[in-house]
Amino acid sequence: MRTAAVFGASGGIGRALSAALVDRGLTVWAGSRSGEEPVDGTRPFRFDLSDEESIMDAADAMRDDPPDLVIVATGVLTLPDGTGPERSVKAIDGVAMARIFAANTIGPALIAKHMLPLMPRDRRCVFAALSARVGSIRDNRLGGWHSYRASKAALNMLVRNFAIEFARTHKHGIVAALHPGTVDTALSEPFQxxxxxxxxxxxxxxxxxxxxxxxGLSPVDSGGHFDWKGEAIPA
Structure with a gap:
């Protein structure tokens, strides 16, 4: 791979991914809401998940040097106003749920809309979105966290949809959802x-x-959800 794009490069995992890709010698587009350079040696760009035009502008900027690897490292568990995961059905709030879905499902879908068509068709390329094990329906034994679980389950379904469509034009392409495990970041801090x-x-x-x-992913893995060890997570 020669070029990568990280959406959400100012977050804990996104910044670390950007740094690791720079260390590998890749050209790295690093996107954040501020548009500032999160890691030395990256190409910073601005985008906002709630602003499709900003995502389209970012894709246009990469058109002459499209990435082989796109990583969507965005996501929200607790909203900025402190609203956290619901512990019971009584705690569901429609407005808060819509905000969670906007960040965890709709935003990544818009990134896919504008980035997948840019990716090379003549060689291996990967579009990866950070998901979560709690988005697995079959693996859900505790319940709760309704909006977060549902938004990640929806993201996993979209990844499967995108993989099927992507394979028609990109025979070497891979679309996957990845579970990073529990990482010491601001997102997980209240629940550590x-x-x-x-x-x-x-x-x-x-x-x-x-x-x-x-x-380690190949086109036969496209559409799947994998944990940080590379093991498939049930849908």
Missing amino acids: GNVPDRQLTTPSQAAENLLAVID
Whole structure:
């Protein structure tokens, strides 16, 4: 791979992914809402998940040097106003749920809309979106976290849809959802109390794990959801 684009490069995992890709010698487009350079040696760009035009502008900027690898490292668990995952059905709020879906499902879908057509057709390319194990319907044994779970389950379905469509034009292409595990970032910080130390990884470790999974994917894996060890997560 020669060129990568990271959407969400100012977050803990996104920044670590950008740094790891720079270390690999790739040209790295690093996107954030501020448009500032999150890591030395990247090409910064501005985008906002709620503003499709900004995503379209970002894609247009990359058109002459399209990425072989696109990583969507965005996502929200707790809203900026402090609204966190619902612990019961009584806590569901329609406005908050819509905001979660906008960030975790609709935003990545808009990125796919504008980035997938740019990706090379004559060689291996990968579009990866960060998802979560709790988005698995079959693996759900605890319930709760309704908006987050549902938004990630919807994202996983979109990844499957995009993979089917992508294969018609990009025979070497891969579209996948990735679960990074529990990573020591602002997103997971309020919920780390019950996580054993050995199961909590640093952003740098998570980035290396995710890139190792991406390295091992082939077109037959397209449409799947994989954890940080490369193991398939049930739908």
